[in-house]
Amino acid sequence: MNITRNLIAAILMTLVTTLLLGIVYPLVMTGIAQVVFPDKANGQLIERNGTVVGSRIIGQGFSSPGYFHSRPSAAGMGYDAANSAGSNLGPTNKKLVDAVKANVDAAHKENPGTPVPIDLVTTSASGFDPHISPAAADFQVPRIARERGISDTVVRSLVAAYTEGRQLGFLGEPRVNVLELNLALDAQHPMNK
Numbered sequence: 001m002n003i004t005r006n007l008i009a010a011i012l013m014t015l016v017t018t019l020l021l022g023i024v025y026p027l028v029m030t031g032i033a034q035v036v037f038p039d040k041a042n043g044q045l046i047e048r049n050g051t052v053v054g055s056r057i058i059g060q061g062f063s064s065p066g067y068f069h070s071r072p073s074a075a076g077m078g079y080d081a082a083n084s085a086g087s088n089l090g091p092t093n094k095k096l097v098d099a100v101k102a103n104v105d106a107a108h109k110e111n112p113g114t115p116v117p118i119d120l121v122t123t124s125a126s127g128f129d130p131h132i133s134p135a136a137a138d139f140q141v142p143r144i145a146r147e148r149g150i151s152d153t154v155v156r157s158l159v160a161a162y163t164e165g166r167q168l169g170f171l172g173e174p175r176v177n178v179l180e181l182n183l184a185l186d187a188q189h190p191m192n193k
Contacts, residue, residue, distance in 0.1 A: 046180070075127030103121035
């Protein structure tokens with residue numbers, strides 16, 4: 001009799017907690033997020049002319065020479081949302097060393113003799129980092145200016161305008177959102193077709 005009562009109590013407790021914590025609580029939190037922070041709750045999507053072009057919080061690849069390039073991605077076949085992860089390769093792994101060396105060599109072809117910022121040759125932990133450092137953006141300025149037919153000064157001022165400071169003034173490092181910067185470039189200085 002005691003076992004039956006305990007079994008019934010356990011089943012009822014499982015049903016109640018599943019209902020409360022698995023259905024009611026997530027629905028309430030989703031509703032609150034939609035009301036209080038709708039942009040963040042929906043992925044901070046960026047729209048242009050009624051079309052979603054990306055998200056402020058998920059990196060994407062840019063390969064055209066007229067655009068700022070993001071960090072390399074280890075997520076699947078590059079920025080594959082189904083495979084979010086770093087490479088998990090250690091610093092002595094030959095595959096990682098070769099990939100970084102190839103990225104450094106490619107960057108030096110673009111900007112010979114200039115030190116290459118680390119975030120242009122290494123992946124982030126998630127594989128989807130939407131930001132690069134101001135140094136990584138500055139490294140790419142000559143290529144962008146040449147491709148768009150504008151001065152380095154104009155491109156640098158745009159980079160400065162899109163450089164975000166540390167969060168709360170002391171957390172993290174200054175950073176530049178690549179998608180937002182490239183969209184601003186297209187809006188203010190479209191490439192000649």
